[in-house]
Amino acid sequence: MNSAPSKGDQTRDRLIRIGAGLARIEGLEGLTIGNLAGAASMSKSGVFAHFGSREDLQLSILDAASAAFSDRVFRPALRERRGLPRLRAIARHWLDFLRGMGADEGGCILMAAASEYDDRPGPVRDRVQAMQRRLRGELERAVQMAIDAGDLRPDSDAAQIAFELYALVLGTHHDLRLFGSEAAAPRAERAFEALLKRHLA
Secondary structure, three states, X not given: OOOOOOHHHHHHHHHHHHHHHHHHHHOOOOOOHHHHHHHHOOOHHHHHOOOOOHHHHHHHHXXXXXXXXXXXXXXXXXXXXXXXXXXXXXXXHHHHHHHOOOOOOOOOXXXXXXXXXXXXXXXXXXXXXXXXXXXXXXXXXXXXXXXXXXXXXXXXXXXHHHHHHHHHHHHHHHHHHHHOOOOHHHHHXXXXXXXXXXXXX
8 A cells, every 4th residue: 555745845846836836937057946935935954955956956846747747748648549549539628738837837847948058068858859859759659549440541651640740739839928919729620620621531
């Protein structure tokens, strides 16, 4: 039987939640032990007890954001049949995930980090790259399942469709955050259906 989280684990989880909130607004590079300590009403040494460095804090927030994304987007989609139903569910849950972020809560940490660290070498960039490769791989796998199930044409290019789906979501995130566009998600839904229509078996 799993034991209850320790007080230290609870404090660390709380710091990660608060840090993620700061990172969604200020970016991971804008996050410091000092501003996290202030936001959490703790001392810097208290925060350092849970994160040995700013980099450790950033990586922990990335890992937590990735787990939350999977819980909101991919896990619910697994309840759908392999093939087109699951692929559609991934797209639907992903857009709902983006729409669920309030105007003052900031955007998706994972998408923001991909831009923030695209030319900034180091362990954080390495982690962002690994997460993006895993995400793209899962998307491509879902598309390939739709091809294998006979829902999409056998000559469909799974990598190309996954690329276009990611590009649609990226554009949606951009318009939601920068312009507050309520039309962004519906436009993405229509574009996604048009993308599928070109490849339906």
